[in-house]
Amino acid sequence: xxxxxxxxxxxxxxxxxxxxxxxxxxxxxxxxxxxxxxxxxxxxxxxxxxxxxxxxxxxxxxxxxxxxxxxxxxxxxxxxxxxxxxxxxxxxxxxxxxxxxxxxxxxxxxxxxxxxxxxxxxxxxxxxxxxxxxxxxxxxxxxxxxxxxxxxxxxxxxxxxxxxxxxxxxxxxxxxxxxxxxxxxxxxxxxxxxxxxxxxxxxxxxxxxxxxxxxxxxxxxxxxxxxxxxxxxxxxxxxxxxxxxxxxxxxxxxxxxxxxxxxxxxxxxxxxxxxxxxxxxxxxxxxxxxxxxxxxxxxxxxxxxxxxxxxxxxxxxxxxxxxxxxxxxxxxxxxxxxxxxxxxxxxxxxxxxxxxxxxxxxxxxxxxxxxxxxxxxxxxxxxxxxxx
Numbered sequence: 104x105x106x107x108x109x110x111x112x113x114x115x116x117x118x119x120x121x122x123x124x125x126x127x128x129x130x131x132x133x134x135x136x137x138x139x140x141x142x143x144x145x146x147x148x149x150x151x152x153x154x155x156x157x158x159x160x161x162x163x164x165x166x167x168x169x170x171x172x173x174x175x176x177x178x179x180x181x182x183x184x185x186x187x188x189x190x191x192x193x194x195x196x197x198x199x200x201x202x203x204x205x206x207x208x209x210x211x212x213x214x215x216x217x218x219x220x221x222x223x224x225x226x227x228x229x230x231x232x233x234x235x236x237x238x239x240x241x242x243x244x245x246x247x248x249x250x251x252x253x254x255x256x257x258x259x260x261x262x263x264x265x266x267x268x269x270x271x272x273x274x275x276x277x278x279x280x281x282x283x284x285x286x287x288x289x290x291x292x293x294x295x296x297x298x299x300x301x302x303x304x305x306x307x308x309x310x311x312x313x314x315x316x317x318x319x320x321x322x323x324x325x326x327x328x329x330x331x332x333x334x335x336x337x338x339x340x341x342x343x344x345x346x347x348x349x350x351x352x353x354x355x356x357x358x359x360x361x362x363x364x365x366x367x368x369x370x371x372x373x374x375x376x377x378x379x380x381x382x383x384x385x386x387x388x389x390x391x392x393x394x395x396x397x398x399x400x401x402x403x404x405x406x407x408x409x410x411x412x413x414x415x416x417x418x419x420x421x422x423x424x425x426x427x428x429x430x431x432x433x434x435x436x437x438x439x440x441x442x443x444x445x446x447x448x449x450x451x452x453x454x455x456x457x458x459x460x461x462x463x464x465x466x467x468x469x470x471x472x473x474x475x476x477x478x479x480x481x482x483x484x485x486x487x488x489x490x491x
Contacts, residue, residue, distance in 0.1 A: 108229045108475055114222025116195055117184040121160070121218070122177035123150055135171060139180040140164035149174040154192040156184040156199060158216065165214035166205030170196045182218060189231050194238035194473065198226060201470050229475060236479055237472050244465050244486065251458040255451045262444045266400035269440060270432060276300065276309045295435045308430050317405070318425035321398050322389040323363065326381030327355055340375065344368040344384040354378035361388040361399050363407065369417045370407030374399055376452045386421065393431070394441035396448065401429055457490060464489050 125143075128136055132145030139159035151157075153174055159167035160182045170193065177183040184199075186192040207224060208214040228234070268274040275285035279298035299310040308314070329341060329351065337352025344364030357378050364371035366384040381387045390398055405427050411417045432440075464486060471477035 107233070108227045111226055111228045112222060113199075113224045113226060116187055116190045116226070116228060117156070117221075118187055119182055119184050119218040119221055122157075122179045122181045122183055125178040126176055134175050135173070136176045136178065137169060137171065137181055138164075138178050140167050141169045143178075146176050149176050151175050151177050151183045152185065154186065156186075156192065156196045158182045158184060158199065158204065158221070160217070161213060161215050163214075165208050165216055166203065168196065168199045168204065182216065182221065184221075190228070191231060191234035191238045193242045194234035197238065197241050197469055198228075198473050201473055202226075227474070240479060240482065241465065241469065241472065244461055248458045248461050248465075251454040251461075255454050258447045258451050258454075262396075262447045263400060263403070265443060266397075266440070267404075269436070270397075270401070270430065271404065273300075273309055292439050295433070295439055303430075305428060305430055309432070311433065313431045314428060315431040316425060317402075317427045317429065319391070320393040320401070320429075320431065321391050323386040323421050323424060324389055326362075326365070326383050326385040326387060328383040329355075329380060339378055339380055341380045341382060342373060342375070342385055343382050344371055346371070346373060348382070351380050353380070355380045356387055359395075361395065361402070362386070363388070363402070363419070365419045365421075366416060369411050369419045370409070372399065372402055372407070374448065376448070386419070393437055394445070396441045396444035397437055400444070405429065460489050461486070 122137075125136060125138075126146045126148045128144035128146055130145065132147050134146050134149040135142045136144045136146045137157040139162055141157075151171070151174060153172055155171045155175060155177065157169040157171060157175075157177050158181060159165050160180055162180065184195075186195055202224070204216060204221070204224075205214070207220050208216055209220060229237075275288070275293060275296040276298065278285045279293070279296060280300070285293045285296060297310040297312075300307040301310045303312075304314050326342070331349060334341065334349055335352040337350055339351045339354045340347045341349045341351050342362045344367040359374075359376040360379075362373040362375060362379070362381050363386040364384065365386050388395065388398055393401075405424075407419060407424065410419050410423055412420045412423060468477065468482045468485065472479070472482055
Protein backbone atom coordinates (compact mmCIF):
# COMPACT_ATOMS: atom_id res chain seq x y z
CA UNK A 104 0.00 0.00 0.00
CA UNK A 105 2.75 2.46 0.95
CA UNK A 106 4.59 1.93 -2.36
CA UNK A 107 1.98 4.14 -4.03
CA UNK A 108 2.61 7.02 -1.62
CA UNK A 109 4.80 9.94 -2.66
CA UNK A 110 7.06 12.39 -0.87
CA UNK A 111 5.58 15.87 -0.70
CA UNK A 112 5.28 18.96 1.48
CA UNK A 113 2.30 20.52 3.18
CA UNK A 114 2.65 23.50 0.84
CA UNK A 115 2.08 21.25 -2.17
CA UNK A 116 -1.08 19.79 -0.63
CA UNK A 117 -2.54 22.85 1.09
CA UNK A 118 -2.96 26.55 0.35
CA UNK A 119 -2.36 28.60 3.51
CA UNK A 120 -3.60 32.09 4.37
CA UNK A 121 -3.64 34.13 7.56
CA UNK A 122 -6.95 34.83 9.25
CA UNK A 123 -8.31 38.33 9.72
CA UNK A 124 -9.40 40.47 12.64
CA UNK A 125 -12.49 39.02 14.27
CA UNK A 126 -15.79 40.50 13.09
CA UNK A 127 -18.50 41.51 15.51
CA UNK A 128 -19.47 38.31 17.28
CA UNK A 129 -22.88 37.19 18.47
CA UNK A 130 -24.46 34.24 20.21
CA UNK A 131 -26.27 33.19 17.07
CA UNK A 132 -25.28 33.63 13.46
CA UNK A 133 -24.90 31.56 10.30
CA UNK A 134 -21.10 31.25 10.51
CA UNK A 135 -18.75 29.99 13.22
CA UNK A 136 -15.84 32.24 14.21
CA UNK A 137 -12.60 30.31 14.84
CA UNK A 138 -9.78 31.51 17.06
CA UNK A 139 -6.51 29.74 17.79
CA UNK A 140 -8.24 26.91 19.65
CA UNK A 141 -11.55 26.39 17.92
CA UNK A 142 -14.92 28.16 17.74
CA UNK A 143 -15.25 31.33 19.84
CA UNK A 144 -18.64 32.58 18.64
CA UNK A 145 -20.84 33.17 15.61
CA UNK A 146 -21.00 35.91 12.98
CA UNK A 147 -22.98 37.16 10.01
CA UNK A 148 -19.80 37.04 7.91
CA UNK A 149 -17.27 34.47 6.73
CA UNK A 150 -13.79 34.63 5.20
CA UNK A 151 -13.18 30.93 4.55
CA UNK A 152 -15.10 28.35 2.48
CA UNK A 153 -16.45 25.00 3.60
CA UNK A 154 -13.92 22.25 4.44
CA UNK A 155 -11.42 24.73 5.82
CA UNK A 156 -8.67 23.58 8.19
CA UNK A 157 -7.93 26.07 10.98
CA UNK A 158 -4.48 26.08 12.61
CA UNK A 159 -3.59 27.96 15.78
CA UNK A 160 -0.95 30.52 14.78
CA UNK A 161 0.25 32.12 17.99
CA UNK A 162 0.22 31.73 21.75
CA UNK A 163 -0.70 28.81 23.99
CA UNK A 164 -2.67 27.02 21.28
CA UNK A 165 -0.05 27.41 18.57
CA UNK A 166 -0.36 24.34 16.31
CA UNK A 167 -3.86 23.29 17.37
CA UNK A 168 -5.89 21.98 14.43
CA UNK A 169 -9.63 22.29 13.76
CA UNK A 170 -11.95 21.58 10.84
CA UNK A 171 -15.01 23.45 9.59
CA UNK A 172 -17.31 21.72 7.13
CA UNK A 173 -19.24 24.94 6.63
CA UNK A 174 -18.03 28.41 5.62
CA UNK A 175 -16.56 30.19 8.64
CA UNK A 176 -14.52 33.17 9.81
CA UNK A 177 -10.90 32.55 10.79
CA UNK A 178 -9.40 35.22 13.06
CA UNK A 179 -5.87 36.61 12.92
CA UNK A 180 -4.80 34.28 15.74
CA UNK A 181 -5.05 31.40 13.28
CA UNK A 182 -4.08 30.28 9.79
CA UNK A 183 -6.62 28.84 7.39
CA UNK A 184 -5.74 26.03 4.99
CA UNK A 185 -7.59 24.73 1.93
CA UNK A 186 -6.84 21.46 0.15
CA UNK A 187 -5.27 21.92 -3.28
CA UNK A 188 -6.81 20.00 -6.20
CA UNK A 189 -6.15 16.28 -5.98
CA UNK A 190 -6.24 16.19 -2.17
CA UNK A 191 -9.05 15.31 0.25
CA UNK A 192 -9.59 17.97 2.96
CA UNK A 193 -10.52 15.73 5.90
CA UNK A 194 -7.58 13.40 5.27
CA UNK A 195 -5.22 16.37 5.39
CA UNK A 196 -6.92 17.60 8.57
CA UNK A 197 -6.26 14.22 10.19
CA UNK A 198 -2.67 14.31 8.92
CA UNK A 199 -2.11 17.74 10.49
CA UNK A 200 -3.75 16.62 13.74
CA UNK A 201 -1.29 13.73 13.92
CA UNK A 202 1.79 15.80 13.08
CA UNK A 203 1.83 17.76 16.38
CA UNK A 204 2.47 21.06 14.61
CA UNK A 205 3.55 22.72 17.85
CA UNK A 206 6.93 21.00 17.33
CA UNK A 207 7.63 23.39 14.45
CA UNK A 208 6.82 26.58 16.33
CA UNK A 209 9.27 29.49 16.25
CA UNK A 210 9.91 32.25 18.77
CA UNK A 211 11.58 31.97 22.17
CA UNK A 212 8.92 34.00 24.01
CA UNK A 213 5.62 33.90 22.16
CA UNK A 214 5.20 30.59 20.23
CA UNK A 215 4.48 31.22 16.56
CA UNK A 216 3.69 29.30 13.39
CA UNK A 217 3.66 30.92 9.96
CA UNK A 218 2.83 29.92 6.40
CA UNK A 219 6.49 29.45 5.46
CA UNK A 220 7.09 26.98 8.28
CA UNK A 221 3.94 25.02 7.52
CA UNK A 222 4.54 24.90 3.77
CA UNK A 223 8.01 23.42 4.22
CA UNK A 224 7.02 20.44 6.40
CA UNK A 225 7.76 17.15 4.61
CA UNK A 226 5.00 14.53 4.41
CA UNK A 227 4.12 11.37 2.47
CA UNK A 228 0.78 11.33 0.70
CA UNK A 229 -1.27 8.61 -1.02
CA UNK A 230 -3.46 9.03 -4.09
CA UNK A 231 -6.67 11.04 -3.91
CA UNK A 232 -8.68 7.81 -3.90
CA UNK A 233 -6.88 6.53 -0.81
CA UNK A 234 -7.06 9.95 0.87
CA UNK A 235 -10.80 10.07 0.25
CA UNK A 236 -11.47 6.51 1.50
CA UNK A 237 -9.43 7.00 4.68
CA UNK A 238 -10.79 10.51 5.23
CA UNK A 239 -14.40 9.37 4.90
CA UNK A 240 -13.80 6.51 7.33
CA UNK A 241 -12.27 8.80 9.96
CA UNK A 242 -15.01 11.36 9.34
CA UNK A 243 -17.64 8.69 10.00
CA UNK A 244 -16.02 7.93 13.36
CA UNK A 245 -16.03 11.63 14.26
CA UNK A 246 -19.67 11.91 13.16
CA UNK A 247 -20.63 8.95 15.32
CA UNK A 248 -18.88 10.44 18.35
CA UNK A 249 -20.56 13.82 17.74
CA UNK A 250 -23.98 12.15 17.42
CA UNK A 251 -23.53 10.28 20.71
CA UNK A 252 -22.57 13.50 22.48
CA UNK A 253 -25.44 15.45 20.92
CA UNK A 254 -27.85 12.68 21.93
CA UNK A 255 -26.61 12.96 25.50
CA UNK A 256 -27.25 16.71 25.50
CA UNK A 257 -30.81 15.99 24.38
CA UNK A 258 -31.33 13.29 27.02
CA UNK A 259 -30.00 15.61 29.72
CA UNK A 260 -32.36 18.35 28.56
CA UNK A 261 -35.29 15.92 28.73
CA UNK A 262 -34.41 15.03 32.35
CA UNK A 263 -34.14 18.69 33.32
CA UNK A 264 -37.41 19.55 31.58
CA UNK A 265 -39.21 16.68 33.32
CA UNK A 266 -37.96 17.81 36.74
CA UNK A 267 -39.04 21.39 36.05
CA UNK A 268 -42.47 20.31 34.82
CA UNK A 269 -43.19 18.02 37.77
CA UNK A 270 -41.49 19.75 40.69
CA UNK A 271 -41.11 23.44 39.79
CA UNK A 272 -44.02 24.37 37.50
CA UNK A 273 -46.28 21.60 38.90
CA UNK A 274 -47.79 21.06 35.43
CA UNK A 275 -49.56 17.75 36.25
CA UNK A 276 -51.18 19.29 39.34
CA UNK A 277 -52.35 22.33 37.38
CA UNK A 278 -53.79 20.09 34.68
CA UNK A 279 -55.78 18.05 37.21
CA UNK A 280 -56.95 21.22 38.99
CA UNK A 281 -58.35 22.41 35.63
CA UNK A 282 -60.03 19.09 34.93
CA UNK A 283 -57.48 17.96 32.34
CA UNK A 284 -55.44 14.76 32.21
CA UNK A 285 -51.70 15.33 32.78
CA UNK A 286 -49.74 14.90 29.58
CA UNK A 287 -46.90 12.50 28.89
CA UNK A 288 -47.58 9.92 31.61
CA UNK A 289 -49.63 6.84 32.29
CA UNK A 290 -52.67 6.78 34.55
CA UNK A 291 -50.75 5.24 37.46
CA UNK A 292 -48.22 8.08 37.46
CA UNK A 293 -50.92 10.72 37.01
CA UNK A 294 -52.72 9.35 40.05
CA UNK A 295 -49.68 10.21 42.21
CA UNK A 296 -50.25 13.95 41.69
CA UNK A 297 -52.89 15.84 43.72
CA UNK A 298 -55.46 18.08 42.07
CA UNK A 299 -55.18 20.98 44.51
CA UNK A 300 -52.66 23.49 45.85
CA UNK A 301 -52.15 24.78 49.37
CA UNK A 302 -50.28 27.68 50.97
CA UNK A 303 -46.79 27.09 52.37
CA UNK A 304 -43.67 28.96 53.43
CA UNK A 305 -42.56 28.68 49.79
CA UNK A 306 -45.87 29.88 48.34
CA UNK A 307 -48.49 27.71 46.69
CA UNK A 308 -47.39 24.07 46.49
CA UNK A 309 -49.26 20.85 45.64
CA UNK A 310 -51.47 19.69 48.49
CA UNK A 311 -49.74 17.15 50.72
CA UNK A 312 -46.23 18.04 49.58
CA UNK A 313 -43.64 19.33 52.06
CA UNK A 314 -41.27 22.26 52.41
CA UNK A 315 -37.86 20.75 53.22
CA UNK A 316 -34.28 21.86 53.63
CA UNK A 317 -31.46 20.36 51.64
CA UNK A 318 -30.12 18.68 54.80
CA UNK A 319 -33.31 16.57 54.93
CA UNK A 320 -32.58 15.04 51.52
CA UNK A 321 -28.86 14.39 51.51
CA UNK A 322 -25.49 14.59 53.23
CA UNK A 323 -22.56 16.53 51.81
CA UNK A 324 -19.28 14.70 52.45
CA UNK A 325 -15.81 16.20 52.05
CA UNK A 326 -13.41 15.02 49.39
CA UNK A 327 -9.85 14.14 50.33
CA UNK A 328 -6.54 15.68 49.24
CA UNK A 329 -4.69 13.77 46.54
CA UNK A 330 -1.66 15.54 45.03
CA UNK A 331 -0.91 14.84 41.40
CA UNK A 332 2.47 13.44 42.48
CA UNK A 333 0.71 10.89 44.68
CA UNK A 334 -1.57 9.56 41.96
CA UNK A 335 -0.88 6.15 40.47
CA UNK A 336 -1.82 5.02 36.97
CA UNK A 337 -5.37 3.74 36.89
CA UNK A 338 -8.86 4.20 35.45
CA UNK A 339 -10.50 5.87 38.47
CA UNK A 340 -11.46 9.48 37.62
CA UNK A 341 -10.21 12.13 40.05
CA UNK A 342 -12.64 15.05 40.47
CA UNK A 343 -11.84 18.60 41.46
CA UNK A 344 -14.26 21.52 41.46
CA UNK A 345 -13.60 22.00 37.74
CA UNK A 346 -14.35 18.39 36.81
CA UNK A 347 -12.04 15.46 36.10
CA UNK A 348 -8.42 16.45 36.80
CA UNK A 349 -6.75 13.09 36.20
CA UNK A 350 -6.95 9.45 37.17
CA UNK A 351 -5.86 7.18 40.02
CA UNK A 352 -5.86 3.44 40.75
CA UNK A 353 -7.93 3.53 43.95
CA UNK A 354 -11.33 5.21 44.48
CA UNK A 355 -12.37 7.13 47.56
CA UNK A 356 -16.03 6.53 46.73
CA UNK A 357 -16.92 3.03 45.59
CA UNK A 358 -20.25 3.84 43.94
CA UNK A 359 -21.45 6.66 41.73
CA UNK A 360 -22.57 9.95 43.23
CA UNK A 361 -22.81 13.70 42.63
CA UNK A 362 -19.70 15.86 42.96
CA UNK A 363 -20.09 19.52 43.99
CA UNK A 364 -17.47 22.24 43.68
CA UNK A 365 -16.55 23.49 47.18
CA UNK A 366 -13.45 25.62 46.51
CA UNK A 367 -12.55 27.25 43.24
CA UNK A 368 -15.46 26.58 40.88
CA UNK A 369 -18.11 26.99 43.54
CA UNK A 370 -21.36 25.05 43.09
CA UNK A 371 -20.30 23.12 39.99
CA UNK A 372 -22.17 19.82 39.69
CA UNK A 373 -21.00 16.56 38.13
CA UNK A 374 -22.75 13.21 37.86
CA UNK A 375 -20.53 10.12 38.11
CA UNK A 376 -21.94 6.61 37.65
CA UNK A 377 -18.88 4.62 38.69
CA UNK A 378 -16.28 4.63 41.47
CA UNK A 379 -14.29 7.88 41.70
CA UNK A 380 -11.96 10.00 43.83
CA UNK A 381 -13.18 13.48 44.87
CA UNK A 382 -10.37 15.73 46.10
CA UNK A 383 -10.59 18.26 48.93
CA UNK A 384 -11.95 21.09 46.76
CA UNK A 385 -15.23 19.17 46.47
CA UNK A 386 -18.16 17.68 48.32
CA UNK A 387 -19.84 14.49 47.25
CA UNK A 388 -23.41 13.42 48.00
CA UNK A 389 -24.81 10.66 50.15
CA UNK A 390 -28.59 10.55 49.53
CA UNK A 391 -30.76 10.21 52.65
CA UNK A 392 -34.45 10.47 51.84
CA UNK A 393 -34.51 11.10 48.09
CA UNK A 394 -33.02 9.27 45.08
CA UNK A 395 -29.75 10.57 43.67
CA UNK A 396 -31.51 11.65 40.47
CA UNK A 397 -33.90 13.94 42.37
CA UNK A 398 -31.00 15.36 44.40
CA UNK A 399 -29.02 16.12 41.25
CA UNK A 400 -31.71 18.03 39.39
CA UNK A 401 -32.93 19.76 42.55
CA UNK A 402 -29.43 21.08 43.29
CA UNK A 403 -29.15 22.42 39.75
CA UNK A 404 -31.91 24.88 40.62
CA UNK A 405 -30.70 26.02 44.06
CA UNK A 406 -28.12 28.59 42.88
CA UNK A 407 -25.15 26.91 44.56
CA UNK A 408 -22.80 28.71 42.18
CA UNK A 409 -23.82 32.02 43.78
CA UNK A 410 -23.07 30.92 47.36
CA UNK A 411 -19.44 32.05 47.61
CA UNK A 412 -18.73 32.78 51.28
CA UNK A 413 -15.01 33.57 51.03
CA UNK A 414 -13.81 36.77 49.36
CA UNK A 415 -10.22 35.54 48.95
CA UNK A 416 -10.77 31.98 47.73
CA UNK A 417 -14.29 31.19 46.49
CA UNK A 418 -15.89 28.64 48.79
CA UNK A 419 -19.21 26.91 49.45
CA UNK A 420 -20.14 26.60 53.12
CA UNK A 421 -21.84 23.29 53.84
CA UNK A 422 -24.13 24.61 56.58
CA UNK A 423 -25.33 27.42 54.31
CA UNK A 424 -26.12 24.87 51.61
CA UNK A 425 -27.97 22.66 54.10
CA UNK A 426 -30.33 25.54 54.93
CA UNK A 427 -31.57 25.94 51.35
CA UNK A 428 -35.28 25.25 51.03
CA UNK A 429 -37.14 23.31 48.37
CA UNK A 430 -40.43 21.55 47.77
CA UNK A 431 -40.32 17.80 48.38
CA UNK A 432 -42.93 15.52 46.78
CA UNK A 433 -44.22 12.28 48.36
CA UNK A 434 -42.13 9.12 48.16
CA UNK A 435 -44.19 7.62 45.36
CA UNK A 436 -43.44 10.53 43.05
CA UNK A 437 -39.77 10.47 43.98
CA UNK A 438 -39.60 6.86 42.84
CA UNK A 439 -41.61 7.59 39.69
CA UNK A 440 -39.20 10.37 38.72
CA UNK A 441 -36.20 8.19 39.53
CA UNK A 442 -37.50 5.45 37.23
CA UNK A 443 -37.65 7.83 34.26
CA UNK A 444 -34.57 9.93 35.00
CA UNK A 445 -32.57 6.85 35.96
CA UNK A 446 -33.33 5.24 32.61
CA UNK A 447 -32.28 8.40 30.78
CA UNK A 448 -29.04 8.56 32.76
CA UNK A 449 -28.26 4.92 31.94
CA UNK A 450 -28.64 5.79 28.27
CA UNK A 451 -26.34 8.77 28.75
CA UNK A 452 -23.75 6.53 30.39
CA UNK A 453 -23.96 3.97 27.57
CA UNK A 454 -23.49 6.68 24.95
CA UNK A 455 -20.58 8.21 26.86
CA UNK A 456 -18.88 4.83 27.13
CA UNK A 457 -19.25 4.17 23.41
CA UNK A 458 -17.98 7.66 22.57
CA UNK A 459 -14.93 7.11 24.79
CA UNK A 460 -14.22 3.75 23.12
CA UNK A 461 -14.49 5.29 19.66
CA UNK A 462 -12.29 8.25 20.65
CA UNK A 463 -9.58 5.95 21.97
CA UNK A 464 -9.79 3.73 18.90
CA UNK A 465 -9.63 6.74 16.59
CA UNK A 466 -6.48 7.86 18.37
CA UNK A 467 -4.95 4.43 17.82
CA UNK A 468 -6.01 4.03 14.20
CA UNK A 469 -5.37 7.56 12.94
CA UNK A 470 -1.54 7.57 12.81
CA UNK A 471 -1.41 4.09 11.28
CA UNK A 472 -4.03 4.87 8.63
CA UNK A 473 -2.62 8.20 7.49
CA UNK A 474 0.89 6.75 7.34
CA UNK A 475 -0.22 3.74 5.31
CA UNK A 476 0.80 1.20 7.97
CA UNK A 477 -2.77 -0.06 8.35
CA UNK A 478 -5.17 -1.02 5.59
CA UNK A 479 -8.68 0.39 5.67
CA UNK A 480 -10.54 -2.98 5.83
CA UNK A 481 -8.55 -3.89 8.96
CA UNK A 482 -9.44 -0.57 10.58
CA UNK A 483 -13.12 -0.97 9.68
CA UNK A 484 -13.14 -4.44 11.27
CA UNK A 485 -11.63 -3.07 14.49
CA UNK A 486 -14.31 -0.39 14.75
CA UNK A 487 -17.14 -2.85 14.15
CA UNK A 488 -15.73 -5.17 16.77
CA UNK A 489 -15.40 -2.35 19.31
CA UNK A 490 -19.00 -1.17 18.98
CA UNK A 491 -20.65 -4.57 18.53
